[in-house]
Amino acid sequence: MIIRKHLVQVGVTVFAAVAVVLGTAAADAATAGPARPSGAHLAPSVRSAPACNPDASSIRPSGPPRVTSGSFMATIKARGYLIAGVDQSTYHFGFLNPLDNQIEGFDIDMVRAVADAIFGNTNPGNVHFKAISDQDRIQDVQNGTVDIVAHTMTITCDRLQKLDFSSVYFDAGQRVLVQKNSGISGLAALKGQRVCATSGSDSPAAIAKAGAVPVEVTYWTDCLVLLQQGDVQAISTDDSILDGLAAQDPFTEMVGDRLTHEPYGLAIAKQHPEFVQFVNAVLEQLRADGQWADSYRRWIGSDVPPPPAAQYGS
């Protein structure tokens, strides 16, 4: 009974969202003209700032990581801990382990490596984690609430206007998670069906673009609840996130090809270019000494690809 009430609420929201998205899509189609190849799936951000390359936008490090005096790293070191904005509900990237109330995951490994490099020790207390939602990521970095964000965050040209990112530390792409044996082959097969994503992520727009009905929730795990309860037919977002959801429910599977390219970066405020360089130097080390591969093996899978090659814009 209550689910029905809930559905009505969601339905209204979805209807409004679809209306907005359809309107935007129509406007896009009108301005794009006949030159655009039909069926091309481009990340929305790529369209809005064509002059940038998210994969090669970061600042080249000037050597191994060093805490120079007067730098932001020195400020953090003086404080005694790094403050990192992280996810706490994305299995295998950033999640709260209920057994010990500690936040763990691939993103967390990256942040710990940065903290260890600043403090020169592996004391777990050298990072304070602040769990933030998708929507708060940009403002929390901008206003200094957190020093760095490690939150399955895609580098986009939009976001590059507001923040700096490290070099790419993970390559993801949007796919679709469905119940096993559902017969659904991909997002294209979900026209008119309900597909879940979090608000504040890029995914609802991509879902609407494919003709499906986006259902927006706060956390990715909320999407899994809706899928398990049969409220939505699929979840569509980065395969890295879907992988973590599939690991919590063996009766789900990922289908279809990657629809987008989502390069992940660690987000840092624009005032601290020296910190961006420092973090990039740490990432270079992780790629080179096998720590990146270890983390991948621990959290994601035994079939470890080569780490994304570091490319810099300057």
Place this chain on the structure above:
Amino acid sequence: MSGRQAVGSMRGGSGMSERTRAAAAGNTATVARTETSVPRAVLRSRSRAERSTPDKLRVLLALLIALSLAWGVVAALTADQHASAASDVVAVSEPLSLDAEQIYQSLSDADATAASAFLSGGLEPASLRQRYDADISAAAVRIEAASAMEGASAARTKLPGHLSSQTSAAATSTGDDLATLSADLTVYNGEVQTARADNRLGLPVGAAYLREASGLLRKSMLFAASDIYTNENSLLTSASAQATGLPLMIVAILLGLGICYVLIRTSRWLTRRTHRVVNGGLLLALVVAVVSVVWLAGAFVIGRGELLHAQQYGSGPAGAAARADVAALQAHADESLTLIDNSGDDQYQGDFVNQQKQLGPGPSTLLTKAVAAPGPSGALVSAAVTDAQQWYRAHAALRAQDNAGDHAGAVNAALTGQPADQFTQLSTALSNAITADQNAFASNARSGQDAFTGLAIGMIVAALVMAAACAWGLTRRLAEYR
């Protein structure tokens, strides 16, 4: 002469007493034909037609018997209506609103306890688990009991002469709410169990199930429970208003006094006419009439006083304390859910602040209202005010600790530290206050109900005795004329 004519003549009370006087003086009046519609001139011309004393006696006899029986009917109906309204107060409305209130409390407590248990990780403490299970079964038992009682009371209201149509409208909506609660409770418990199982496996989706469950409880179940409470409270008020209402009772008592007056006048006329000092039958009827009027009025005054007292000192303060308790429980669930969400000061912390504002203390807050209510629980509620303020301070310290990055420390504080202790004190004080007020209500309401016990039967018996006594007294006089 028909009973209707007798009642008709009775209604023209002052006119009749004049005529009785005339009859007593002139010895010729025709009391038998005293239709009020008959003009005085006609009456006088008829009074020329001489009537014998036995005729008058016969007419008087019929009149008095009819009056006695009419008294029996009116007094018994009045007594029954007040007694059944009083027993509605005690047996139906109050238990139902009590059930609704306890369903609300059990559910809020389950919400808070499930969140606490979840917060303590995969290995939740046995005490929290037992408390949650107890809350759920208490809610289930209460929902079932309320459904059964609601069904019975809905059937009762279909009987003629019972409470108004307002009752059946409220009953329908209460029935719907109970059905919602019963269906949602299963879904809610299922989601909490899924959350628990996932949490035990270390899966983050557990927290999502808990959020979903808590959302269902807050958006649908608590709403339905409070709807029932509101409905039943308004029924309680109307049942109580009927039990304590004045108009019908005043009519009945005036009728009783009127009968006493007629009996006294008849007796005096008979004394003058027959030169006997006292007619035993009429005297007995008078005594019984006086006793029954005094009984009816006395029962009403006592019952009314007890019922009003029960409301003012019992259900009123209990409701105020219960509302405060529910706000406190919801704020406690918010405290845990904020930590489970682990995103700093989120929507749940926002809700905590709202609940805190409603709870008070402060002008027109729940706690301040509960302190002002004149129940027997004053000291307990005053203690709760201090507990609440200390809890707020402990909670603020906990939030500061969490926001400074010490999540694990904040979780420990919420589970076993000062915030947990202060909340337990607050909740215990409020629960005790509610119990004290409810006991006060129950004992007063029961005394109120007891005051009406046997009243209706008593009125019928009194009326029959009066009729018989009048018949006995006047037939003895009539016999002397044969």
